[in-house]
Amino acid sequence: MALDAMLEDPPSKPAGPLLLAISIFWCVFQFAIIAWPQQPMVARPIHLFFALAVLFLTTTGPRWLNALLLGASAAIGAYFLLHAQRLADRVEAVDPILPIDIAAGVMLMVLLLEGVRRCVGWSLLGLLLFALLYNFAGPWFPGWSRFSGFNFEDTIEIMTMTTNGVLGVTTETSVQFVFYFLVFGSAYAAIGGGRLFIDIGLKTSGRQQGGAAKAAVISSSLMGTISGSAVANVVSVGVFTIPLMRRAGYSAVQAAAIEALASTGGQLMPPVMGVAAFVMAEMLQVDYGRIAMAAVIPAVAFYFALFAMVDLGARKSGIGTLDPSQAAPSAPIWPRLYLLLPPILLIALLATGRSATISVVAAIAACIVTAYLRRESWLSFGAWLKVIEDVARQAAQVAIPISAIGIMVAIAVQSNLALRFSSKLIEGGSASIYAALLLTIIGCIVMGMGLPTVAAYIIGAILFAPTLIKLGLTPLCSHFFVMYYCVLSMITPPVALASFAAAGLAKAGVMETGWHAFRLSLVLFLIAFAFAFDPLLLGQGPLPSVLAAFAGLLIGTGVWAVALVGYLNGVLSWGERFLYGAAAVANILFPTFSAGWIAALFGAALLCAWNFGLKPRVLRTRAASLGGIG
Numbered sequence: 001m002a003l004d005a006m007l008e009d010p011p012s013k014p015a016g017p018l019l020l021a022i023s024i025f026w027c028v029f030q031f032a033i034i035a036w037p038q039q040p041m042v043a044r045p046i047h048l049f050f051a052l053a054v055l056f057l058t059t060t061g062p063r064w065l066n067a068l069l070l071g072a073s074a075a076i077g078a079y080f081l082l083h084a085q086r087l088a089d090r091v092e093a094v095d096p097i098l099p100i101d102i103a104a105g106v107m108l109m110v111l112l113l114e115g116v117r118r119c120v121g122w123s124l125l126g127l128l129l130f131a132l133l134y135n136f137a138g139p140w141f142p143g144w145s146r147f148s149g150f151n152f153e154d155t156i157e158i159m160t161m162t163t164n165g166v167l168g169v170t171t172e173t174s175v176q177f178v179f180y181f182l183v184f185g186s187a188y189a190a191i192g193g194g195r196l197f198i199d200i201g202l203k204t205s206g207r208q209q210g211g212a213a214k215a216a217v218i219s220s221s222l223m224g225t226i227s228g229s230a231v232a233n234v235v236s237v238g239v240f241t242i243p244l245m246r247r248a249g250y251s252a253v254q255a256a257a258i259e260a261l262a263s264t265g266g267q268l269m270p271p272v273m274g275v276a277a278f279v280m281a282e283m284l285q286v287d288y289g290r291i292a293m294a295a296v297i298p299a300v301a302f303y304f305a306l307f308a309m310v311d312l313g314a315r316k317s318g319i320g321t322l323d324p325s326q327a328a329p330s331a332p333i334w335p336r337l338y339l340l341l342p343p344i345l346l347i348a349l350l351a352t353g354r355s356a357t358i359s360v361v362a363a364i365a366a367c368i369v370t371a372y373l374r375r376e377s378w379l380s381f382g383a384w385l386k387v388i389e390d391v392a393r394q395a396a397q398v399a400i401p402i403s404a405i406g407i408m409v410a411i412a413v414q415s416n417l418a419l420r421f422s423s424k425l426i427e428g429g430s431a432s433i434y435a436a437l438l439l440t441i442i443g444c445i446v447m448g449m450g451l452p453t454v455a456a457y458i459i460g461a462i463l464f465a466p467t468l469i470k471l472g473l474t475p476l477c478s479h480f481f482v483m484y485y486c487v488l489s490m491i492t493p494p495v496a497l498a499s500f501a502a503a504g505l506a507k508a509g510v511m512e513t514g515w516h517a518f519r520l521s522l523v524l525f526l527i528a529f530a531f532a533f534d535p536l537l538l539g540q541g542p543l544p545s546v547l548a549a550f551a552g553l554l555i556g557t558g559v560w561a562v563a564l565v566g567y568l569n570g571v572l573s574w575g576e577r578f579l580y581g582a583a584a585v586a587n588i589l590f591p592t593f594s595a596g597w598i599a600a601l602f603g604a605a606l607l608c609a610w611n612f613g614l615k616p617r618v619l620r621t622r623a624a625s626l627g628g629i630g
Contacts, residue, residue, distance in 0.1 A: 023392035049077030051399035105156035115400040133332025197222035199329035210314020212248035214239035229276035233263030249319035250510035257517035260502035276457035288356035308561035316567035326527040444485035491517040556587035
């Protein structure tokens with residue numbers, strides 16, 4: 001991005017018809033390979049060619065450079081088409097590497113690195129360059145990180161001629177899952193589903209205390225069911241909810257932080273979770289539907305905790321109530337409930353064990369049919385073309401970074417770095433699961449400060465998840481734990497993309513918004529510990545036991561919110577807050593049916609006392625003077 005600002009040529013604009021044509025061909029290709037599957041060494045590089053072409057057509061740069069990069073992308077696509085059978089049949093480290101293989105491999109690597117710079121910036125590009133340096137200079141690294149390294153030809157072979165590098169599991173995720181879910185999300189938003197979600201949020205909570213913020217939480221959670229992008233959620237929902245919160249009395253920083261955190265939870269919300277969830281399914285070699293079902297309880301707990309935090313904060317500060325006119329939906333909701341058919345169909349198909357690809361394709365077809373059930377949701381031919389172009393733009397922004405992350409995955413695996421790092425982490429944590437979990441949290445958040453969630457997750461899954469598995473956690477719990485804290489990194493300064501996007505909409509300070517969102521997110525930090533120690537919370541067990549564990553988690557998060565906000569029918573003293581916090585922590589950290597349930601019952605008794613009007617001892621200081629949440 002910085003380089004673009006230094007270029008004197010105006011932004012290249014050859015897009016228009018060419019961009020639309022490439023977008024259409026990309027969509028046709030993606031749906032064609034469902035009916036006529038192609039071998040990986042065809043489907044993955046062609047998918048990557050389309051992504052690179054769209055990216056270089058839609059990002060700024062000198063015309064000559066964009067044209068050169070576009071031509072190089074086409075050459076890469078042609079190379080893989082012409083040599084697909086040879087590449088599929090060759091034996092790694094045995095068959096010769098031809099000069100054309102070297103040329104094509106170098107070209108693909110250069111295109112990907114430039115694509116990463118344009119998509120994400122220097123944070124991920126710097127890590128990729130360091131990984132390549134480690135790949136060649138491994139013998140000169142100190143201590144346990146030393147390894148023999150790879151020569152130039154071996155590197156090109158591993159990275160571009162096999163399914164272990166940039167054409168590996170990360171690219172496969174984009175080909176098989178991500179593209180289709182992006183089509184569904186764009187189509188559903190285009191027919192009015194996004195606006196319906198916002199209006200449902202207003203209808204259900206708009207007139208309550210703190211209704212403006214509650215509407216933001218509900219709307220963002222619903223939007224999260226069709227969009228796994230935190231930034232996309234902020235932009236689509238926050239453009240409405242942030243001004244609404246400002247009018248209800250929230251400061252710009254408060255409004256931006258609440259929306260950023262609510263939108264970030266969309267990466268955990270089934271059925272359309274963030275890209276990291278699709279990668280997890282591939283890494284664990286399980287169906288995506290199982291991942292989506294496992295995410296239900298963590299996602300609901302996430303939004304329940306945030307809702308509780310917002311509710312208690314609004315009661316404490318006395319702000320956030322909307323006027324009846326402001327809380328009214330833009331149009332009657334009941335006549336538009338037919339728009340819920342596509343996501344309901346998607347959820348039903350995933351729940352019944354259908355593959356993720358077939359389920360989402362059926363949901364896309366349902367969007368097309370649903371659009372014409374009522375005149376209000378009709379889309380013109382031009383509007384559908386706009387959906388296709390939007391999908392291509394979004395897919396390019398996803399496909400290129402996660403394909404490039406294959407460089408790091410290959411090097412970490414081939415060098416045995418992941419296993420050695422895991423051993424050192426166990427030593428550093430003195431074989432304690434709690435120490436390992438804390439080190440994992442720190443690692444995920446630090447990595448996520450400068451990386452997209454999926455990049456941070458993949459690195460964390462390679463470095464941290466094996467350690468957690470060795471210390472007794474199940475593979476699913478380990479990977480979910482890593483992903484959860486990588487998701488939270490979206491609101492953690494200094495690089496917090498969701499917070500930055502929300503701050504821009506609210507015209508608030510970027511760093512102030514990030515730190516305020518981080519303080520709000522403390523209510524969410526214990527949730528992952530709960531499902532780390534209790535697989536029932538990921539749906540792994542009999543339904544009655546799962547529901548009982550879920551109830552205990554909600555009680556624990558509710559009591560934890562009380563402790564953090566310091567309010568329950570009145571302002572609590574620090575001693576009272578400590579007791580609530582201790583009850584919540586005990587409920588989370590102990591197994592569901594032992595000491596945790598004692599703490600859960602204690603928390604339930606406190607909440608019941610509140611409901612029956614038995615107020616806890618409060619300070620005389622008026623709550624409004626304490627500034628509410630955060």
